[in-house]
Amino acid sequence: MGSPSELSATGELSWWRRPAGGREVLQVALPLVVSTISWTVMTFVDRMFLKWHSETAMSSAFTASLVWFAVLSLPLGICSYSNTFVSQYFGDHRPRRIGPSAWQGVWAALVSSPFVLMAIPIAPWIFGLANHGQIAVHEETLYFQIICVGGPGMLVAQALSSFYSGRGRTIIVMGVDTGVTVVNLVLDYLWIFGHAGFPEMGIAGAAWATVFSLWLKAAIYVVLILQRDHRQQYCTLSGMRFDRQLFGRLIYFGGPSGIQMLLDVLGFTVFAVMIGRLGEVAREATTMAFSISTVAFMPIWGFGMAVGILVGQRLGEDRDDLAARATWTTLVIAMTYMVLVSAFYVLVPDLFLYGFFAGSNGPSAQQVELRTMATNLLRYVAAYNLFDALLIIFVSAIKGSGDTRFVLQVSIVMALLLAGLSWFCIEQLRWGVYASWTLVTLWVWVMGVAFLLRFLQGSWRSMRVIEGHD
Numbered sequence: 001m002g003s004p005s006e007l008s009a010t011g012e013l014s015w016w017r018r019p020a021g022g023r024e025v026l027q028v029a030l031p032l033v034v035s036t037i038s039w040t041v042m043t044f045v046d047r048m049f050l051k052w053h054s055e056t057a058m059s060s061a062f063t064a065s066l067v068w069f070a071v072l073s074l075p076l077g078i079c080s081y082s083n084t085f086v087s088q089y090f091g092d093h094r095p096r097r098i099g100p101s102a103w104q105g106v107w108a109a110l111v112s113s114p115f116v117l118m119a120i121p122i123a124p125w126i127f128g129l130a131n132h133g134q135i136a137v138h139e140e141t142l143y144f145q146i147i148c149v150g151g152p153g154m155l156v157a158q159a160l161s162s163f164y165s166g167r168g169r170t171i172i173v174m175g176v177d178t179g180v181t182v183v184n185l186v187l188d189y190l191w192i193f194g195h196a197g198f199p200e201m202g203i204a205g206a207a208w209a210t211v212f213s214l215w216l217k218a219a220i221y222v223v224l225i226l227q228r229d230h231r232q233q234y235c236t237l238s239g240m241r242f243d244r245q246l247f248g249r250l251i252y253f254g255g256p257s258g259i260q261m262l263l264d265v266l267g268f269t270v271f272a273v274m275i276g277r278l279g280e281v282a283r284e285a286t287t288m289a290f291s292i293s294t295v296a297f298m299p300i301w302g303f304g305m306a307v308g309i310l311v312g313q314r315l316g317e318d319r320d321d322l323a324a325r326a327t328w329t330t331l332v333i334a335m336t337y338m339v340l341v342s343a344f345y346v347l348v349p350d351l352f353l354y355g356f357f358a359g360s361n362g363p364s365a366q367q368v369e370l371r372t373m374a375t376n377l378l379r380y381v382a383a384y385n386l387f388d389a390l391l392i393i394f395v396s397a398i399k400g401s402g403d404t405r406f407v408l409q410v411s412i413v414m415a416l417l418l419a420g421l422s423w424f425c426i427e428q429l430r431w432g433v434y435a436s437w438t439l440v441t442l443w444v445w446v447m448g449v450a451f452l453l454r455f456l457q458g459s460w461r462s463m464r465v466i467e468g469h470d
Contacts, residue, residue, distance in 0.1 A: 020326035029306035031174035036298035038181035047291045048355045049192050057203040060139035062287040066269040068147050071119045073265045075112035077258025079105040079159040086166025087309045088466045091316020100239030104247045105159025113152035120145045139203050146207035150214035160221035184213040253465045256408035263415035270419040274426045282433045289377035292352040296341040296385050303334045304396035311400035320461040327397040334389045342382035349375045380437040390448030394455045401460035418443050
């Protein structure tokens, strides 16, 4: 029982102090939010540097990154799902299953990496289909082929980070991500523009900076988890071996999660590619709006990771009531943040757009048109932000239980709708930028409501991904 100051009028612990309350959620979530903000800063500054170097380079890197992430999404979703196994084993007080769970994610990364690298030779064909112009296709292809080299490093790092995040040791994850982000930004500056004796590499420099940072992150995690205390308590060395049964469960539950991620990213990728056919201004404005939207999206993604961890831990303890409470607590905090950021998008959009135009030589007619369109698109982002929070928090909660089949079913339908409607509306109906963005906004609204209803239905409460005790 808490102290008198911690009790409510009914004698219960306050919203802040109670189990699965505000304090517990923020202890897990805030380091992850800082981590995702570091990714946001890295992406934002990377795009800003590239725009200073070349407007085509900025848009090309954005498109290529979307396609690269689509290629990685399936194995990344599987590797990331090691987090749910770690969190449920942690809640069930079985530490010797934690190390092996993280390493099965690494095995998934190693098995899938050759398929990721197979995308390199077909990149010219992929980007040729987009029909963005000869220069843009060349730069998209170049950027994509280089960052594919970093794909396996990203997968390995994601799997091994679950060893810490699944146990709630998210401050370690924050430290690694923040440090690697700083390295990436320094290399961006040196390699894009050619400073400190390095040649000016432009978009290729940005890609190689990303590759170096991803492999650095993977190496750091390998060193960290093989510390002696971790080897003894969590079997992080002996657990490196391939465990057929545990790997099979990771694929069974994580596979649908990976396919869901792939479908969602593919839907947005098709949308971005189709927008690119509406002209260079539409393409650049969409790139800016999506890049700025990460200021809202990525911290909520951090809250989503936190709720998946907390749900997994509480279900491992057989406390579905606390799992539900952690979800609602996280939603309140996430919604509060989304309201504030959305208000800034609408009221002071130049706060976010300034950096993109700081390196320009003056306000040309095209620059004025670009700024106006990007400002308007930020209003669309503000319109779907709250539903995006619903989507991220509730999909993370039910995935944290193992309810990945439902997530997959919804994603198949909705991703096909987004991709198909994007093509039909732009190519056949000749919709413009704003009508197309209305489509995306409605798509996010429907997805958010669908996962809210699934959470309220409650099937997730009885689900587990770990085996029972013998």
